[in-house]
Amino acid sequence: MGPIMVIAETLDGGLSDGAREMIAKARTLGTALGVEVAALAFGPAARAALSSAAVNEAVLVEGADAADYNPEAFESAAFEAVGSRSPVLVLLASTTLGMDVGTGLAARLDLPMAAYVTALEPDGDHFNVQSQVYAGRLTADIELPFGAIATVVPGAFTAEGASGSPGRMTEQPAVAAPHMVLKRVLQAEGGGDVDITRSDVLVSVGRGIQDKDNIELAEEFAQAVGGVVSWTRPVVDAGWLPRGRQVGKSGQTVKPKLYLALGISGAPEHLQGMKDAETIIAVNTDPGAPIFEVATYGATVDVLDLLPHLTELLQAGGSV
Numbered sequence: 001m002g003p004i005m006v007i008a009e010t011l012d013g014g015l016s017d018g019a020r021e022m023i024a025k026a027r028t029l030g031t032a033l034g035v036e037v038a039a040l041a042f043g044p045a046a047r048a049a050l051s052s053a054a055v056n057e058a059v060l061v062e063g064a065d066a067a068d069y070n071p072e073a074f075e076s077a078a079f080e081a082v083g084s085r086s087p088v089l090v091l092l093a094s095t096t097l098g099m100d101v102g103t104g105l106a107a108r109l110d111l112p113m114a115a116y117v118t119a120l121e122p123d124g125d126h127f128n129v130q131s132q133v134y135a136g137r138l139t140a141d142i143e144l145p146f147g148a149i150a151t152v153v154p155g156a157f158t159a160e161g162a163s164g165s166p167g168r169m170t171e172q173p174a175v176a177a178p179h180m181v182l183k184r185v186l187q188a189e190g191g192g193d194v195d196i197t198r199s200d201v202l203v204s205v206g207r208g209i210q211d212k213d214n215i216e217l218a219e220e221f222a223q224a225v226g227g228v229v230s231w232t233r234p235v236v237d238a239g240w241l242p243r244g245r246q247v248g249k250s251g252q253t254v255k256p257k258l259y260l261a262l263g264i265s266g267a268p269e270h271l272q273g274m275k276d277a278e279t280i281i282a283v284n285t286d287p288g289a290p291i292f293e294v295a296t297y298g299a300t301v302d303v304l305d306l307l308p309h310l311t312e313l314l315q316a317g318g319s320v
């Protein structure tokens, strides 16, 4: 049987959290199935990132054609690597890159693929997989045969056991994209100044904050509590805050220790990005708001009344 292959993404010179989680999962699966684990990474950060990965083989796709993300070039390189190894399973993250490359690979290699995977275990000659559908509103149970592709929701697995050093490093030349030309890379629109996926405390505001001027209340509270402000999509659509810190299906997936949902209704598209936070505190004037179904603690009060009091308390040295 071929290896389990992880197509790993890099971030700030190291492996992304999602990549580390998939490597840890691949190791457990590899032990259960008696197969090797290989990880592939692209670009100038690939070597440094994979040098601390506990895998049997690290595949490095370096060179000018892998310097920046080009879906066509990355997919072609992954096609070469996967096609020549016949893996029992290919894991990618359910991110823009993972979905681009995963779907392309599935089509070119004629392999079955499950997306938005949150659980995956071997069973006889197949994997039993759980996959989010309809923006996380439903979970589908899927039997995925050996020799398949899965894109995994970041945060679905723990990263414990991902660190180590690779048994061997293989260099694979990058492939030039014949059709798609990368013109330039734009920095994320404002709000990308802070990586909300790395913050332990998120003070998240929704349309219930009611006015752009009230966001200052959340900023002051976040500062007092040692957190970072994030937000929902309507707040972005209203032009109150930029897209970089939007949480949810079309924004970021976060898993902080504490997520405060202030004036957020709890639509499935928002829940998809934050429901796995360790502790969720929801503040909403509507006791029937769906956010309370996932909240650890909830308060049905006006967020505009509550925030100044909490900030004052914290600034005076009290605790919330």
Ligand code: FAD
Binding pocket: 205, 206, 207, 208, 209, 210, 231, 232, 233, 234, 235, 246, 247, 248, 249, 250, 251, 252, 262, 263, 264, 265, 266, 267, 268, 269, 270, 273, 283, 284, 285, 286, 289, 301, 302, 303, 304
């Ligand atoms: P609302 O649903 O309007 O909720 C506001 C809440 O505030 C209400 O529950 C209300 O009771 C409460 N409230 C009002 N005043 C107060 C007050 N003074 N004090 C306390 N509570 C108050 N949304 C995202 O967030 N992220 C995404 O990534 C995302 N992606 C999407 C992708 C697609 C394809 C689609 C179709 C939608 C997406 N959405 C996303 C939008 C999503 O469907 C919801 O519309 C959105 O999450 C609702 O945001 P909200 O909770 O801020 O606003």
